[in-house]
Amino acid sequence: MIVIAPALPVTGSRPGVADRVVVLGLGAAVAYAALAQGGFYGRQAVTVLVLVAVAAVARVLTRRPVGRAVAIAAACWVLFAGWALVSGLIHADVGAAVPTAAVACGLAASALAASGLLAESRRILLSVVLAVAAVVALSCWVGVALHLEPLALPSSGLWRASSTITYANVTAAFLVVALVLAVTVVPPGLLTNGLAAVLLLGLATTMSRAGALGLVVAAVVCAFLVRDVARWRRFMPVLPAVAVAFVGLLPSLPVGGAAQPLPALAGLVVGAAVLVVGGRLRLRHLALVAVLAVALLLVLPTGRGLVGHAAAGIATTRLTATSDERADLTRVTAAQFWSSPLTGVGPGLLNLHYVDHTGAPVHAQYTHDEFLQTATETGVVGLALALAGAVALAAGAVRRRTPEAAAALAILAGFAVHSAFDFLWHVPVLPLLMTLAVASLTTDRQEHV
Numbered sequence: 001m002i003v004i005a006p007a008l009p010v011t012g013s014r015p016g017v018a019d020r021v022v023v024l025g026l027g028a029a030v031a032y033a034a035l036a037q038g039g040f041y042g043r044q045a046v047t048v049l050v051l052v053a054v055a056a057v058a059r060v061l062t063r064r065p066v067g068r069a070v071a072i073a074a075a076c077w078v079l080f081a082g083w084a085l086v087s088g089l090i091h092a093d094v095g096a097a098v099p100t101a102a103v104a105c106g107l108a109a110s111a112l113a114a115s116g117l118l119a120e121s122r123r124i125l126l127s128v129v130l131a132v133a134a135v136v137a138l139s140c141w142v143g144v145a146l147h148l149e150p151l152a153l154p155s156s157g158l159w160r161a162s163s164t165i166t167y168a169n170v171t172a173a174f175l176v177v178a179l180v181l182a183v184t185v186v187p188p189g190l191l192t193n194g195l196a197a198v199l200l201l202g203l204a205t206t207m208s209r210a211g212a213l214g215l216v217v218a219a220v221v222c223a224f225l226v227r228d229v230a231r232w233r234r235f236m237p238v239l240p241a242v243a244v245a246f247v248g249l250l251p252s253l254p255v256g257g258a259a260q261p262l263p264a265l266a267g268l269v270v271g272a273a274v275l276v277v278g279g280r281l282r283l284r285h286l287a288l289v290a291v292l293a294v295a296l297l298l299v300l301p302t303g304r305g306l307v308g309h310a311a312a313g314i315a316t317t318r319l320t321a322t323s324d325e326r327a328d329l330t331r332v333t334a335a336q337f338w339s340s341p342l343t344g345v346g347p348g349l350l351n352l353h354y355v356d357h358t359g360a361p362v363h364a365q366y367t368h369d370e371f372l373q374t375a376t377e378t379g380v381v382g383l384a385l386a387l388a389g390a391v392a393l394a395a396g397a398v399r400r401r402t403p404e405a406a407a408a409l410a411i412l413a414g415f416a417v418h419s420a421f422d423f424l425w426h427v428p429v430l431p432l433l434m435t436l437a438v439a440s441l442t443t444d445r446q447e448h449v
Helices: 017-035 042-061 068-090 094-114 119-146 168-184 190-206 209-225 229-234 238-252 261-278 283-298 304-317 324-337 370-398 403-419 429-442
Strands: 152-155 158-161 353-355 361-363
Touching (some): 017 429, 042 094, 042 429, 068 429, 094 370, 094 429, 119 158, 119 190, 119 238, 119 429, 158 190, 168 190, 168 209, 168 429, 209 403
Antiparallel strands (some): 152 158, 353 361
């Protein structure tokens, strides 16, 4: 069992110029990537990698040693980058392997830069991450409430939040990491509850099934490792508050209908009220307040029919565990994996032109399963190296029985589960965020190689 101590204490030496550059570089990389479509496209990705590289160089200039776990993780990812280039050379297309190798080197650099931060530097960096996440989550609500593209986009008959990242599932993964940070390493209080509510509401508006599963896994890990019932009780008002706010958005969800900002705003206001008074109420009182608030929202003239339509759409498209389209992708990718299981077919060379289950021709870019796609493109050798880096970070977290280490393990677990259902590793902001969060939470300046 982990006993919660005051989170992120500001102790130790004051950060020097190099430390400030590390925080500035990593914070700017996360902020830029989150606000620029996840750093997905060429110039965006280059900008993110340059910022991370600046932070890594500044970290070297501090001359502080690097933790063993981080050093091993970084070495594994550099080796993976090298192997990706070798695989590309084997298949006569090194150029196609460069993006994969560049992202892998970026992960190694971000892990090194975020490791061994002084307490104040770490506090500032994580504060920047949470502030950016709050902006992302608020953009989710605005996008859905106002039908504002690309902050929200139509999908399966519903308006789903895609935020500034412009993709719902990636946004969900980003917010899961931030939510774990908010509830584990930030001192509890009304402002922390408010932040958690904003992040959870943003996550709910994405309606990402894999994101929800990743959050459940992360929550289970947190609950198992941090058995501080009093701390978790402080977050009790968050769930009913978010439920009320989400119900207010239901009239805006159906595609084809007009945006309904008034019910959305009403739900947000009532949800905020529930959050504020929730600390003074018992669970049954909170449930009653939430039920009454939802009932009030449902009787709004503009909301009744649209709410039913939205609820039906959610039930038929989001509360299911199967996807014929993704089953087709898995089938086609697995067939190519077995054609070259050791070296892979080459990074960026996966052929996803195929005929789907309906007999229609399809051209896709990603398998929506990073483990399978990485194994198919770089072989079992590449997958082993990529996973070895994450395992090294996890092992480093296991050795440290602190709330921060528990948060790191929860982030790793949730991210790993979600990665089995989407192409998270191909959007630079996500592996960057995961790596710097885990590395900063599980190392301090006393650790060394």
